[in-house]
Amino acid sequence: MMGFVKRSLVAVSMAALAVGAAQAADMKTVAFVPQIIGIPYFNAMEDGGKKAAADLGVKFIYSGPTDTNPVDQLQIVQTLINQGVNAIAVSVLDASSLEPVVAAAKAKGITLFTADSDAPASGRLVYVAQATDRGLGFTIIDEMVKRVGPNATIGIVSGEATASNLNAWIGFMKERAKEMYPHLKLLAPQFAGGTAERADQIASDMMTAHPDIKGIIGVASTTCPGVAQAIETAGKIGQVIGTGYCSPNTVRSYLKSGSFGYSVLWDPTALGYLTVWAGKQLIDGTPFKASNSVPGFAKPVTYDAKTGILLLGAPAVFTAGNVDNYHF
Structure with a gap:
């Protein structure tokens, strides 16, 4: 009798393993290829x-280049296509070179889309976007006005003068100020070329040239430490509000010291979640709606059928009170 029980248990166990293996084989796979691995932002995604x-x-594959090399990134995407991964999302390094791999994926019945960084002319099916340029520009001005009032003088320290995304954000800052805060004075942008040291010097010079200045915006993440340091060195904490488009890890100490009043960006963990959710929808053939309910998201995620953009939502605002909830 005991031998029969043992044989029965073994048979049940083998059957369970077979069912588990079949389920694993049937499990669909979504891959995400970041611009680079090993940095907090993409770790959060x-x-x-x-x-x-x-x-x-679903099964999730995360694979990307060790430096920001578009050729290496495309090789990884091609490898995933060759493996027959069901859906592949790419944070695009070189928009002009994505079209061939989109076509290669389509030929094998694989869904290829973009997330975090787009290639709108590539034929990708959808772009999972973190925030709009308009939203980023408007939010940083609205938050500044809450702190310094609608009649203040505000400085802008950007990165490279040729950076299209940074210039777009500045353009929307100006638009918001003109429409909503006509007495807000935005100084002409100064460009630090991507170095904190140069941003420090520019911000210091701004405070000297404009004693009435109430806020300084660091438009590139590399300029944020320089702006904060300038405010601290000048002894202007509480008198001049620093801010920028900076990750919590970059500005945590500055938010706590008061040299930064807030920082604007988005939550890459939520962006990573939305990316895989979008991949699952595409695999299942479930069309996106104008307004989509995503598990764990407090607000609906919108989709623009004309542009093919699935939008995470409004930018996130990080302050001394909430910054320790984020680790990127």
Whole structure:
């Protein structure tokens, strides 16, 4: 009798393993290829992707280049296509070179889309966007006015003068000020070329040339430490509000010291989750709606059928009170 029970248990166990193996074989796979691996921002997207995969019952692959080399990134994408991955999302390094791999994926029945960084002319099916340029420009001005009032003088320290995304954000800052705060004085942008040291010097010079200045915006993440340091060195904490488009890890100490009043960006963990969710929808053939309910998201995620953009939502605002909730 005992031998029969043992044989029965073994048979049940083998059957369970067979069912588990079949389920694993049937599990669809969503891959995400970041611009570079090993940095906090994309690590956070990876974490969000892993959580989404567990919640949605898909396999998640995270694979990217060790430096920002478009050729290496495209080779990784091609490898995933050759492996027959069901859906592949790419944070694009070189928009002009993505079209051939989009076509290669389509030929094999694989869904290829973009997330975090787009290639709108590539034929990608959807772009999972973190925030709009308009939203980023408007938010940083609205938050500044809350702190310094609608009649203040505000300085702008950007990165490279040729950076299209930074210039777009500045353009929307100006638009918001003109429409909503006509007495707000935005000084002409100064360009630090991507170095904190240069941003420090520019911000210091701004405070000397404009004693009435109430706020300084660092438009590139590399300029944020320089702006904060200039405010601290000048002894202007509480008198001049620093801010910028900076990750929590970059400005955590400055938010806590008061040299930065806030920082504007987005939550890459949520972006990673949304990316995998979008991949699952595409695999299943489920069309996006104008307004989509995503598990764990407090607000609906919007989709613009004309542009093919699935939008995470409004930018996130980080302050001394909430910055320790984020680790990127």
